[in-house]
Amino acid sequence: MPADQSPNRGLSFQLLRSGASSDAPAPTRTKAFQKASTRRWHRIGEFSIESLIRLCGISAIIFIFAIFFFVLREAAPVLRKLDIGKFLFTTAWYPTSLGTPRYGVLALIVGTLSVTTLAMVVAVPFGLGAAIFVSEFCSGKVRETLKVVIELLAAIPSVVWGFIGLTVMNAAIQKLFDAEVGVNVLNAGIILALMSVPIIVSIGEDALKAVPDSFREAGIALGATKWQLVYRVLLPAAKNGLLAAALLGVARAVGETMAVLMATGNSVNIPHSLFDSVRTLTQTIAAELGETSHGSDHYRVLFLIGVLLFIITFVINLSADLAVRGIRKK
């Protein structure tokens, strides 16, 4: 029976894992009549490859720490000069002003928030709806096709999305809504929604798959329709996983750089309507880092924004993981 198609895959996966960890025998010795030296070489080889595997295994931790360390290292000198309260809670972003450059990122944070919120308002219902459809309402060829489409949608590079925002969406928004500029919150929000839908669908589908089939069978035995099953049984049972899906979508939208760089209109202000241009944290780094001189305050402040972004996405990812862990425990 194929392990990846078994109905309760979570369980079999669990069995495999616990087996791998506890039942693993110590490396067995080569046969006694073999030369002792060959045996030693075998053991040295085995030892070195296992050390290498362990080193690679923990590489992700090393990289995460390295990312935080090196970005903070470039930003650190400016922390002494900068008032963190002013940095976070004022809207004046004049990094290149000759007399008194001011670095307030509130407008950028609000810009990020506005496009992310709009993107999620569109993407979460659509993504979860599509996840439910793929996981519960269709089967066979339709499901395979939809999964392939989702995979391809996820593969479109962000710069291509940005280009579409800059050309297609820009023209469409100007025409449809009679707006002066087509690159604005609405444009970036829709682009980000399209970009984060695939991740919401695939994680949401995993969450629905993780609900044991016995739940479904019990529902069907009581005469429930599929919709009743979804609404009354699956959604409550998978709600943590679906929350995680939405959170990972948020993380994707917050961290997106190239698409927003080309689709938001790139002007620092707090938006009052959907048709205002904004600027996000990520795109500020991308747009300005090339023009700063190495070691200047402006350069270091951009790295500080990087630290801020790292912390924001780290917290979101951590809560998504905690949400998923919630279902595992049950």
Place this chain on the structure above:
Amino acid sequence: MNPSAIPIQPETVSRFTETPLIRKKHRRELVAKGIFGAMALAMVIPLLIIIGYLLIKAWPLLSWGFLTHNPTNGMRQGGVWSAFLGTIYLVVVSLCIAAPVGVLSAVYLNEYAKENWFTRIVNLAVLNLAGVPSIVHALFGLGAFVLFAGIGRSIIAASLTLAIMTMPVIIASTKEALASVPMNFREACWNVGASRWQTIKGIVLPNSLSGILTGVILQVSRTAGETAPIMFTGAVFYRDIVEGNLFAYKLTDQCMALSMHLFAVSTQVTNAPEALPYAIAVVLLGSVLLVNATAIIVRTYLRSRKKW
């Protein structure tokens, strides 16, 4: 026996025909299915529209020569050769770094790691590595490889940044493949006296080849499309190289890249012919989707050959 021969009793019919409640239930079911189906369809349509629109707009410029000639006249004419070759360099070098580390990392997580807090932290780190914004990876690449390690802006520095960024793709896919190898394969191997590494080398890795291959191919497509991480670590707007020479870049050179080229032409270059950025987008999107389609085909083919 012919079922229609059974006489139908009136009470039985009334007991099993639809009551209004059941009819309502079925109507709701249909409505729900329709709505969810529409939502799923709403994802298929943009993909088709985007690909179709880009192709139509780019049509006048698409030819084999577009791929094999350098951009000329301030990137307003000519093809994409130097950018295309640069992307290939970045992909290959970062693949050489990310694939071994990623596969071994997945082997550790699936075959060696015990269920404890440390493994949980490693898994969390992988998840976070995939979630760190691409521009933060760019800052890291700039701070660590270009400045701290003193490599300078080069293909090496950009590829290292890309490798770290895309490694989680390989880890996730390989881990899933390793986990789907049945436990009794390993047990059988241990019982004939193989060591742990021998088991992994001889049994586990060959049997999970399809998943590993898929992960590697997906990493390639991801790497080819990224722009932000290479902006400050090794990609340049314009560079002239010899046409037709596959070894025109050195690893310590800066290079052009398709994604960066698309960004530059569509935002920085004025008076470019209208079809040019569309044509670049088609080349980029076409190569990425082609690579992804390969991954899907490889996966389906190898999965169909699986015997357990």
